[in-house]
Amino acid sequence: MNLSLHYPILLIVILFAGAYLTPLLGLWNKKICFPIAVLSTLISAVLSVVLLFSVLENNIVSYYVGGWEPPYGIELTIDPLSSFLSLVVAVIGFLAVVFSKNYVGHEISEKKQPAYYSLLQLIIGGMQGALMTGDLFNLFVMTEIFSISGYALVAITQKKGSLLASFRYLLLASIGTTFILFSTGFIYMLTGSLNMEDISNLLPLIDNPWVMYSGLVLLIIGFAIKSALFPLHTWLPDAHSIAPSPVSVLLSALVIKIGAYSIIRVVYTVFGERLSDGFGLIGVPLSWMASMAILVGSLYAIFQTDIKRMLAFSSIAHIGYILLGVSLASTLSLTGGIFHMLNHALGKACLFFCAGAIIYRTGIRNIADFAGLSSKMPITMAAFAIAASSLMGVPPASGFMSKFYLGLGAYQENWIFLAVILIGSLLSGIYFFKVLAIAYFSPIKEPDSKIRGPELPFSMLMPIVILAIASLAFGVLEDLPVTLIEQAVRLLLSN
Amino acid sequence: MIELLPPNLPYFASIALLLIGLYAMITKRNLIKKIMGLNIFSTSVLLFLIAMGYREGGAPPIEVEGVTHYVNPLPHALVLTGIVVALALTSFALILIINIYKEHKTLDSEKLTKL
Numbered sequence: 001m002n003l004s005l006h007y008p009i010l011l012i013v014i015l016f017a018g019a020y021l022t023p024l025l026g027l028w029n030k031k032i033c034f035p036i037a038v039l040s041t042l043i044s045a046v047l048s049v050v051l052l053f054s055v056l057e058n059n060i061v062s063y064y065v066g067g068w069e070p071p072y073g074i075e076l077t078i079d080p081l082s083s084f085l086s087l088v089v090a091v092i093g094f095l096a097v098v099f100s101k102n103y104v105g106h107e108i109s110e111k112k113q114p115a116y117y118s119l120l121q122l123i124i125g126g127m128q129g130a131l132m133t134g135d136l137f138n139l140f141v142m143t144e145i146f147s148i149s150g151y152a153l154v155a156i157t158q159k160k161g162s163l164l165a166s167f168r169y170l171l172l173a174s175i176g177t178t179f180i181l182f183s184t185g186f187i188y189m190l191t192g193s194l195n196m197e198d199i200s201n202l203l204p205l206i207d208n209p210w211v212m213y214s215g216l217v218l219l220i221i222g223f224a225i226k227s228a229l230f231p232l233h234t235w236l237p238d239a240h241s242i243a244p245s246p247v248s249v250l251l252s253a254l255v256i257k258i259g260a261y262s263i264i265r266v267v268y269t270v271f272g273e274r275l276s277d278g279f280g281l282i283g284v285p286l287s288w289m290a291s292m293a294i295l296v297g298s299l300y301a302i303f304q305t306d307i308k309r310m311l312a313f314s315s316i317a318h319i320g321y322i323l324l325g326v327s328l329a330s331t332l333s334l335t336g337g338i339f340h341m342l343n344h345a346l347g348k349a350c351l352f353f354c355a356g357a358i359i360y361r362t363g364i365r366n367i368a369d370f371a372g373l374s375s376k377m378p379i380t381m382a383a384f385a386i387a388a389s390s391l392m393g394v395p396p397a398s399g400f401m402s403k404f405y406l407g408l409g410a411y412q413e414n415w416i417f418l419a420v421i422l423i424g425s426l427l428s429g430i431y432f433f434k435v436l437a438i439a440y441f442s443p444i445k446e447p448d449s450k451i452r453g454p455e456l457p458f459s460m461l462m463p464i465v466i467l468a469i470a471s472l473a474f475g476v477l478e479d480l481p482v483t484l485i486e487q488a489v490r491l492l493l494s495n
Numbered sequence: 496m497i498e499l500l501p502p503n504l505p506y507f508a509s510i511a512l513l514l515i516g517l518y519a520m521i522t523k524r525n526l527i528k529k530i531m532g533l534n535i536f537s538t539s540v541l542l543f544l545i546a547m548g549y550r551e552g553g554a555p556p557i558e559v560e561g562v563t564h565y566v567n568p569l570p571h572a573l574v575l576t577g578i579v580v581a582l583a584l585t586s587f588a589l590i591l592i593i594n595i596y597k598e599h600k601t602l603d604s605e606k607l608t609k610l
Contacts, residue, residue, distance in 0.1 A: 144580045148587060155591060163595045164607055169590055171520060174533055181577060182513075182540045185570070190549050194569075407609055 003408045007054075008076045008132055010088070011047040014040050014127030019118045024200025028360065037097045037117040041124060045090035046221035048083070049129075055083040056484070059491065062134070071198040077134030081338065081489035084481070085261055086131045088342055089254050092349050093124035096099050096246040099353055101456065102198075102457045106360050107157050107244045116156055123149040123250055127258050136187065136270070137194045139262060140180050147173050150255055154239045154245040158282070168272035172235045176225030183218035187270075189217065196270050204273065212271075216282065219266050227259025229323055230293035233316045240312035248308060252315045253349040258340050264338075267326070268492040285415075286327035291420040293320030297428035302434075306365050310431055313346065317424055318344045324417060326405050331489055334408025338485045339402035339478075343390060343471065347399060347481040351469035352389035354380050357460050367435055372444035376457050381439050383468035388432035391472040393425045398474035401482075421473025505546030512539035525603045526595065530588045537581045544570040587604070 003010075020041030026033045054079055055061055058437065063076040078086070079350050097120055126146030151173070155166035188194055190211060191202040221232075226238040239251050267282070297317030304310035325337020357380050358364055358373065358480050374381045390397035394461055403421060410417035457459065474481055500507060512535055519532025535555030556568035596602055 163591055164508050167591050185544045
């Protein structure tokens with residue numbers, strides 16, 4: 001048996017296997033949970049690198065689960081877009097697990113740590129599954145897997161307000177998943193198939209476009225709730241700010257991206273052939289909602305006093321940039337949108353890690369108390385500044401490049417969208433510079449000598465430094481991701 | 496319009512249930528009633544899926560000689576998965592509600608927002 005043929009399914013199964021083994025072995029020894037989680041996420045990260053190279057060579061890698069051929073069996077389809085995002089999920093997921101090693105004792109009691117590591121692997125596995133699958137119903141199942149583990153991870157600390165935040169998240173997001181199931185049934189009724197490629201071949205045969213559009217609109221609403229697109233964002237600020245920091249990283253940097261990815265997948269791959277004549281019908285409201293998300297998210301972020309809440313509102317704005325790029329549907333804007341997925345994932349993960357490190361070291365959450373942090377935690381604040389400048393779109397950092405592509409694409413369509421992108425960047429400058437100004441230039445009220453020793457343990461410093469360097473490096477070496485993204489976009493728009 | 500109703504009754508019923516569930520989730524103040532609304536909401540979709548697979552006079556989908564008219568088995572597989580997912584969701588939500596009650600001593604969502 002040639003194992004290399006089974007890499008796609010192995011990548012997902014190894015995470016789920018880890019998720020089941022962790023609580024079982026945790027009964028015997030709680031110390032073993034962390035190594036299992038590191039091992040399974042590391043193996044899946046290595047596998048996703050291997051898959052990326054094989055996708056670069058062959059363009060699309062297909063895997064038939066259990067050997068049943070589509071349209072009857074479940075198919076895993078890995079094209080450049082899903083392979084690229086799978087690598088991002090694998091790397092940031094691995095870093096989040098590593099970061100948890102020292103951080104977890106800070107917020108979660110030892111009794112719950114096996115459950116915590118198990119849920120971490122489950123949420124990463126669910127996201128990988130949603131990225132790889134080529135089957136509409138399987139996409140729903142994977143979405144539910146990472147959503148339910150997300151609700152549990154928000155509530156796991158049981159600190160004040162976390163239960164309610166988790167409940168609100170559950171209530172709204174399960175409306176979204178139910179819509180997804182409903183429209184999956186709708187599309188199955190129309191075409192008699194659940195395989196995405198099969199559906200895209202069958203849809204042009206449907207006479208009545210309105211039936212098809214209603215299915216698509218339901219699907220988009222479902223995934224828009226998952227990705228917290230304005231005005232469906234109300235669950236996000238509470239859930240993302242109250243979760244333990246490594247979980248905030250996963251939710252804010254990755255989970256909402258999977259919603260955006262699913263919208264891309266549905267609009268371009270499943271409905272691509274049918275929509276070339278009428279994408280405007282859905283694209284126009286989507287692009288205006290995305291523009292509103294940019295402005296509203298940035299405005300709210302300015303007025304936050306809690307650092308993690310500010311970062312959560314900034315995520316609402318950035319999902320707006322991504323979906324603006326997706327909904328404008330030109331080569332440039334789609335390239336910018338997908339590139340911004342990478343940059344926001346790197347930048348926001350780094351910022352939430354920094355916020356977690358600051359809470360771990362000093363216990364400060366309020367931005368006004370940040371005075372003197374630059375001398376207490378120089379490396380963390382430097383990484384914070386780099387990641388923040390990437391999200392603002394300051395030239396050497398990678399966020400500039402993606403906003404540049406987005407701006408070019410937006411200008412072709414309508415100058416208002418370009419104005420929205422520029423205003424959004426200015427507003428993000430206001431809220432990030434507020435934090436940096438207090439941390440670097442505000443006078444220190446009282447010299448605090450209580451905290452001594454190294455700045456942070458290695459397991460917390462490493463993810464922060466890696467992500468900060470990456471968000472600088474992809475700005476200089478932007479060819480690396482852009483070549484891959486352009487290959488992905490060409491494939492998406494060729495339908 | 497009205498002559499469309501009898502053959503499509505399950506679909507109309509599922510849409511009615513969907514709206515009832517959504518209404519309960521939005522307007523009810525008690526958290527447990529919100530979860531009941533969520534259950535009605537997700538069950539309506541299951542009804543929709545089952546109605547889709549039904550064929551008038553169809554045999555069970557097991558191959559028997561001489562029978563050519565079967566019901567569609569695939570929606571049943573989807574519904575089974577959907578039931579499992581809804582079960583997991585409901586049990587988790589109820590555990591959350593128990594803990595919320597322990598913490599706040601109320602299940603009234605409007606009182607909870609003020610906290």
